[in-house]
Structure formats: C-alpha cells, structure tokens
Amino acid sequence: MSRRISRIVAASLSVLTVAGTAACAAGAGGGSQGGPETIDLWTHAGGNDAELDVVRTIVEDFNSSQTEYEVTIQDFPQEAYNDAVVGAASSGNLPCIVDVDGPNVANWAWAGYIQPLGLPEETFEGQLEGTLGRVDGEVYAYGYFDVALALFSRESILEDAGVRIPTVEEPWTKEEFSGALEKIDGLGEFDHALDLGTGGSGEWFPYAYSPYLQSFGADLIDRSDFQSADGVLNGPEALEWATWFRGLVEDGYMAQTSGEDSTADFVNGKSGLLYTGNWADTTVKEAFDDAVVLPPPDLGAGPRIGAGSWQWALAEGCEEADGARAYLEFAHDTKYFVEYGNAVGLIPATLDAAAEIPAYAEGGENRIYLEMADQFAVVRPETPAYPYISSVFEKAAKDILAGGEPQEILDKAVADIDRDIQQNGGYTS
Amino acid sequence: MASTTLNPPPAPVSGGPRSAPRRTRARAGEATAAAWMISPALALFLVFLIVPIVLAFALAFTNARLISPNPPEFTGLDNFALLVTDPVFWASVRNTFYFAVVVVPVQAGLALLLAVLVNAKVRGTRFFRTVYFLPVVTSMVVVSLLWRFMYEDDGLINKLLQALTLGRFTPVDWLNDPDWALPAIMLMSVWQGVGFTMIIWLAGLQTIPAELYEASELDGAGTWQQFRYVTWPGLLQTRTFILVTITIAAFSLFTQISVMTQGGPLDSTTTVVYQAVRSGYEQLQTGYASAISLVFFLMVLTVSLVQRRLSRERG
Numbered sequence: 001m002s003r004r005i006s007r008i009v010a011a012s013l014s015v016l017t018v019a020g021t022a023a024c025a026a027g028a029g030g031g032s033q034g035g036p037e038t039i040d041l042w043t044h045a046g047g048n049d050a051e052l053d054v055v056r057t058i059v060e061d062f063n064s065s066q067t068e069y070e071v072t073i074q075d076f077p078q079e080a081y082n083d084a085v086v087g088a089a090s091s092g093n094l095p096c097i098v099d100v101d102g103p104n105v106a107n108w109a110w111a112g113y114i115q116p117l118g119l120p121e122e123t124f125e126g127q128l129e130g131t132l133g134r135v136d137g138e139v140y141a142y143g144y145f146d147v148a149l150a151l152f153s154r155e156s157i158l159e160d161a162g163v164r165i166p167t168v169e170e171p172w173t174k175e176e177f178s179g180a181l182e183k184i185d186g187l188g189e190f191d192h193a194l195d196l197g198t199g200g201s202g203e204w205f206p207y208a209y210s211p212y213l214q215s216f217g218a219d220l221i222d223r224s225d226f227q228s229a230d231g232v233l234n235g236p237e238a239l240e241w242a243t244w245f246r247g248l249v250e251d252g253y254m255a256q257t258s259g260e261d262s263t264a265d266f267v268n269g270k271s272g273l274l275y276t277g278n279w280a281d282t283t284v285k286e287a288f289d290d291a292v293v294l295p296p297p298d299l300g301a302g303p304r305i306g307a308g309s310w311q312w313a314l315a316e317g318c319e320e321a322d323g324a325r326a327y328l329e330f331a332h333d334t335k336y337f338v339e340y341g342n343a344v345g346l347i348p349a350t351l352d353a354a355a356e357i358p359a360y361a362e363g364g365e366n367r368i369y370l371e372m373a374d375q376f377a378v379v380r381p382e383t384p385a386y387p388y389i390s391s392v393f394e395k396a397a398k399d400i401l402a403g404g405e406p407q408e409i410l411d412k413a414v415a416d417i418d419r420d421i422q423q424n425g426g427y428t429s
Numbered sequence: 430m431a432s433t434t435l436n437p438p439p440a441p442v443s444g445g446p447r448s449a450p451r452r453t454r455a456r457a458g459e460a461t462a463a464a465w466m467i468s469p470a471l472a473l474f475l476v477f478l479i480v481p482i483v484l485a486f487a488l489a490f491t492n493a494r495l496i497s498p499n500p501p502e503f504t505g506l507d508n509f510a511l512l513v514t515d516p517v518f519w520a521s522v523r524n525t526f527y528f529a530v531v532v533v534p535v536q537a538g539l540a541l542l543l544a545v546l547v548n549a550k551v552r553g554t555r556f557f558r559t560v561y562f563l564p565v566v567t568s569m570v571v572v573s574l575l576w577r578f579m580y581e582d583d584g585l586i587n588k589l590l591q592a593l594t595l596g597r598f599t600p601v602d603w604l605n606d607p608d609w610a611l612p613a614i615m616l617m618s619v620w621q622g623v624g625f626t627m628i629i630w631l632a633g634l635q636t637i638p639a640e641l642y643e644a645s646e647l648d649g650a651g652t653w654q655q656f657r658y659v660t661w662p663g664l665l666q667t668r669t670f671i672l673v674t675i676t677i678a679a680f681s682l683f684t685q686i687s688v689m690t691q692g693g694p695l696d697s698t699t700t701v702v703y704q705a706v707r708s709g710y711e712q713l714q715t716g717y718a719s720a721i722s723l724v725f726f727l728m729v730l731t732v733s734l735v736q737r738r739l740s741r742e743r744g
Contacts, residue, residue: 086496089496107496108496110497110498111497111498113496191583201691256602256694257604259581260577260578387496387711387712387713388714391707391712392712395693398691398693398694399694399696402607402695403694420712424494424497
C-alpha cells in the first residue's frame with residue numbers, strides 16, 4: 001500500500017473510532033441541569049408486562065412523591081440482562097439501581113458491582129429470609145417475592161395408588177416416597193411415575209436438586225467458611241443422594257432427560273407426580289379439579305426447597321446513592337409487596353403482604369407455598385464462588401443421572417470447586 | 430481497468446511522454462477509491478476479529494475472570510498445565526476430531542452426489558434444489574430443538590425404525606446413550622449442512638465447460654468415466670474450498686451440543702468450543718477459556734495447513 005492509501009485507511013478508521021466513542025459518550029451522559037437528579041434503574045423484567053407494570057407503578061409513585069429525584073426505568077429481556085450488567089460494570093457505566101438474581105448477590109457484591117443497602121434492619125422484619133440477599137450479615141438486596149418448589153399430583157391418582165397424602169407437618173419419608181412411586185408406577189397409567197424436570201438445564205439443576213442433596217444431610221459447600229466442598233459434596237450423605245437420584249432412573253420411575261415442558265407433560269397425563277416451582281400452580285389447577293400440592297419428601301435431614309429469586313440492589317459507584325436509597329426505602333412498602341404478589345402470583349416476601357392476599361393468607365389455597373418457603377427453604381450458598389459451583393454441580397448431577405460412577409464424579413466436582421476457590425484466593429478480597 | 434478499456438488513449442501524435450503520468454494518475458485514483466471502499470470492512474474486521482483474537486491470546490496467560498474485583502495477573506502456562514490434566518478437555522478434543530473425521534467426508538460426499546443429481550437436465554431439479562436447501566435456511570437452534578424431540582425415546586426416529594422393522598427394533602434413547610449421542614448429532618448436522626455444501630458443488634459443476642462433456646461423449650466415455658476424468662478434475666478448486674470450510678465448521682461444533690446434550694451424557698458429546706464457552710461464560714474463567722481458544726486456534730491452523738499442503742501437492 002502506498003503512503004497515501006494507508007493515510008486514507010488510517011483516517012477513516014480514526015473517524016469511525018471517534019464517531020463510536022462520541023456515540024458511547026452521548027449514551028452514557030444523561031446530564032441534568034437543574035430539575036430533579038436522574039437515577040437510572042435497570043430491571044430484567046422486559047417482556048414480562050405483569051412484573052414491569054408493578055415496577056412502573058412504584059417508580060411513578062416515587063417520582064411524584066418528591067421533587068429531588070427522578071427514577072427512570074430501563075428494562076432488558078431476562079436472557080440479556082446479566083450480560084448487560086456485566087458489560088456495564090466492565091466499562092464503569094452501571095446504573096444506580098439494579099435487580100439481581102438471588103444466587104448472584106454474593107458474586108456481585110464481591111466483584112464490587114453492588115453495595116450494602118444501608119437501610120435500617122427493622123425494615124426487613126417479617127420478611128422471608130430467602131428473599132434477602134445477605135452477605136456476611138449485611139443486606140445487599142431485597143426481593144418482593146419468592147418461589148417454592150413442590151410436588152404436584154392429583155387426589156385421584158394418590159387414592160387409586162393407595163398412597164397417603166403428605167402434609168407440611170408430616171411429609172413423606174424416604175421409604176414412603178419410594179413406596180408411593182412404586183404404587184403410582186404400578187397403576188400403569190403413566191410413561192413415568194415421577195417427573196423431576198430433568199430435561200432442564202442451567203441454574204434449574206442446582207436450584208431444583210441441591211435441596212434433595214441437602215435433605216440427605218449433604219451440601220454444595222461447607223458453609224462455615226465457604227472455603228471447601230470436601231467431605232460435604234463427596235461425603236457419605238452426598239453419595240447416598242447420588243445413588244438415590246440415579247436409582248429413580250434405574251427403577252424406571254423417571255426419565256433421565258424428561259420432556260421440554262414437564263408441566264405440560266403432567267397436565268397431559270404423562271406423569272403422575274410433578275416436581276416444579278409454584279409458577280406452575282395455575283396451569284395445574286386449571287387442568288385438574290383435584291390437583292394437590294405436596295411438600296417434597298424428607299430424605300433424612302428434613303424436607304428442603306430452594307430459595308431466592310430476583311431482588312433489588314444498590315450499585316457501587318452510584319453518584320446519587322442517597323436518592324437511590326430513598327427510592328429503595330420508599331419501595332419497601334407492604335402495598336407494593338401486595339401488588340407484586342397479585343401481579344406475578346408468586347409468594348409475597350413479607351407476612352404482612354401475605355395476609356392481604358387471600359390465596360396466601362391463613363387458610364388460603366396457596367398458603368402451603370408460604371409455609372414451605374418459611375420452613376424448608378435453603379438459600380444457595382452466599383459465596384462469590386456460587387456461579388462456578390452451580391455449573392460444576394449441574395454437570396455432576398447430569399453425569400450421575402447418566403449412570404456415571406457417583407464417587408468419582410463427586411470427587412472431581414469437589415476438586416474443581418476447591419481449586420477454583422483457591423485460585424481466587426478464597427474469594428476473600 | 431475501466432479507463433484503459435473504455436477510453437483508449439489518444440493516438441500518440443504529439444505528446445508521447447505525457448501519456449505515462451496520466452496513466453499512473455488514473456491508477457492512483459482507482460487505488461484511492463479502493464482504499465475508501467475497503468476501509469469500513471477493514472475497520473470491522475480489525476475491531477471485531479483481530480483485536481479480540483489478540484486479546485484472547487494475551488488473556489490465555491493470565492487468571493482473568495469475567496466478574497472479579499481483582500485485575501488479571503500473569504500466570505504463565507498455568508492455564509495450559511491445568512488444561513492437559515483435565516479429562517473433560519481430552520474428551521472434548523477426542524469428540525471434536527471424531528465429529529470432523531466422520532462429518533467432513535460424509536457431508537462432502539453426499540453433497541456431491543446430490544449436486545450431480547440436481548445438476549442433471551431433467552424436470553423438477555429446481556424443486557429438489559430448494560428442498561435440499563431448506564434445512565440450511567432454518568436456524569440451527571430450531572433444527573436442534575426439533576431433532577431433540579425426534580430422538581426421544583418415543584420420538585419419530587424410534588417409531589419409524591420400529592415401523593420399518595415390523596417392531597423388531599428396540600427403541601434407543603439416542604441422546605441419552607453415550608455411544609449414540611454423538612453419532613445422532615452427526616447425522617443431524619450432515620442433514621442440516623449438506624444443502625449448503627451442495628450449492629457450492631453445484632456452482633463448481635456449472636463452471637465445467639459443456640464442450641468437455643460433449644468431447645468425452647464423442648470419445649465414448651460412459652457416465653462414470655465422464656465423472657472420473659471430466660467432472661472430478663474440473664472440481665479441483667471447489668474441492669479444496671469445500672474441504673477447508675467444512676473442516677473448520679465441523680471443528681467449531683457448538684450450537685447442536687449446547688441445545689441438545691450440553692456435552693453429556695458422561696462427556697460423550699462435549700467439544701472444544703463448547704468447553705471454551707462453558708468455562709468462559711458459565712464458570713466465568715476468562716483466562717482459562719482463552720487458553721482453550723488458543724489451543725483450538727492452533728488445532729484448526731495445523732489441520733488447515735496440512736490440508737493445503739496435501740491438496741497443493743496433488744494439484
């Protein structure tokens with residue numbers, strides 16, 4: 001290339017760069033001269049109108065309640081949300097208020113994306129522990145709702161099979177559960193007696209199946225200091241869980257990989273017992289008059305279910321932290337918990353809100369979810385290592401379902417997790 | 430070019446020496462225009478390809494994380510040391526080669542067969558061309574989802590095989606069987622990709638002059654001899670192109686795995702690219718994922734160089 005040509009190429013490249021930078025800068029600077037200070041709020045609820053409408057209501061109420069600040073909403077589709085936050089954080093463009101999925105709270109706190117809310121502790125009285133993003137005792141995020149995992153079936157199925165209907169006070173024992181599966185299988189009506197949703201992937205695996213692991217008395221990591229999984233994820237209890245889990249496939253009670261939509265399969269009569277979140281409640285109850293909601297079995301250390309859904313947090317480096325805090329305090333109002341509860345149908349995060357929603361009030365038909373969330377819920381380990389643990393556990397659980405050697409798989413998972421923690425200096429700094 | 434062919438230089442009556450600089454100036458004008466035209470593509474190429482590749486190579490020697498408060502530190506060959514002791518990595522390499530070794534010849538061969546068939550001068554070839562090309566324009570994610578249903582225990586494939594064998598065939602849970610999962614994905618990938626390869630073959634076939642066929646016919650060549658001595662040598666360029674492109678495509682197997690099996694059962698379908706994505710995004714290990722990508726790059730580079738050397742020698 002001659003010098004002249006290289007100059008043209010270079011010039012056009014720099015024009016492009018300048019134009020790109022200018023566009024970015026224009027996007028970032030929401031300068032405000034006089035008037036209220038703008039506070040940006042990001043949510044994953046894009047495309048979910050029911051949820052987004054509640055956010056809009058709260059923001060409108062807040063904006064009209066004072067003149068100092070103005071909150072503006074930016075919504076993202078859920079699939080793109082985490083990437084957007086990670087991208088914004090890397091380029092130092094985080095908004096002031098973000099929502100965050102429960103299991104990511106510790107990781108984002110460690111990475112310096114979010115800071116403690118700094119709201120008075122009594123704000124959170126009467127709130128389900130699973131809906132608070134707590135790290136080292138400090139609250140980094142609070143959520144409006146939680147989800148409970150439960151078993152769904154039909155009274156007629158259980159009666160035909162001659163199985164006792166379990167309750168929160170008296171759930172099935174491990175033996176009763178196997179017996180129930182055998183009897184339901186014996187009816188010969190279903191492709192599989194049980195559908196645990198093994199066709200899922202990603203976060204569903206640790207969310208859905210680590211509670212069974214915990215119900216056997218094992219766990220994903222030693223929660224005393226979050227430094228090692230040794231002896232916890234590969235101990236005798238974990239091995240017992242693995243054998244039991246694979247046994248369900250070997251005995252033909254459930255599919256190694258179930259269908260794409262386990263709720264639809266249950267409604268279409270392909271399975272007799274469905275395990276999923278209470279988001280499936282309406283679908284199941286609409287399909288069957290005699291639908292019943294059952295607690296998961298007690299496999300030795302008590303029944304366990306997952307906890308922690310989307311929560312609101314205050315970003316690190318927010319220039320209007322006081323305003324953002326004011327918004328988060330304003331938004332933590334029973335009124336909005338009720339509104340959320342009505343809009344999304346999930347479990348309201350505070351007892352006060354539950355009392356105002358008939359289905360979740362004492363004696364309501366959804367009260368069982370609240371009771372389970374209150375009594376059985378175990379939050380996913382509040383450690384920055386969690387995203388890694390989650391991925392490793394998913395693979396381990398899938399390998400176990402596929403018939404791999406359980407002890408070997410669990411030992412490998414432990415070695416991987418411990419190495420990751422060690423490589424990151426224990427995730428302490 | 431345009432100036433020389435359309436505007437022939439004036440007859441050299443008076444100014445013999447003046448024509449030379451005018452010529453160079455025209456040349457220079459063309460080059461300037463070319464430079465302007467190539468700049469946008471070059472810019473995109475630099476920003477979205479060269480810069481990330483250079484970054485990835487650098488990151489491979491650090492402990493960079495996707496989400497971390499700590500800046501990346503230089504860790505030398507640690508990532509690579511870890512990689513060679515990772516059984517999942519070796520399974521990934523094995524599966525990647527297995528996939529390429531089967532898919533490349535099968536897809537290229539089948540596509541050639543189809544191309545020859547639809548190139549024949551008979552009615553309805555346009556219809557068949559469209560039919561074979563349909564899977565190509567369907568998104569791979571959609572194709573993978575559909576085939577996932579078809580491969581189910583009571584899915585279409587099992588039912589079909591049972592019907593064909595009058596019930597003697599015992600259904601196979603294709604994607605959950607470590608021996609069958611990868612072959613099942615191979616079959617689907619060939620089905621999806623064969624149409625595109627066919628179009629490239631077809632383009633090659635149509636560059637072969639019809640006279641050659643007429644001449645060989647006069648010499649009394651049969652169909653097979655025509656193919657062997659006219660078609661096959663005439664496709665030399667196309668062949669090299671197809672070999673290199675589908676080899677690279679086969680090596681970068683990812684979408685099907687991510688949608689259908691996530692590397693399972695028991696690592697029987699994990700691939701190098703799948704492992705890189707999983708390490709980088711799910712497990713947030715940017716440095717480690719970069720190391721995997723670097724190894725992948727070297728792998729593909731070596732294979733491509735060997736292929737070029739071999740095809741050049743033969744040519």
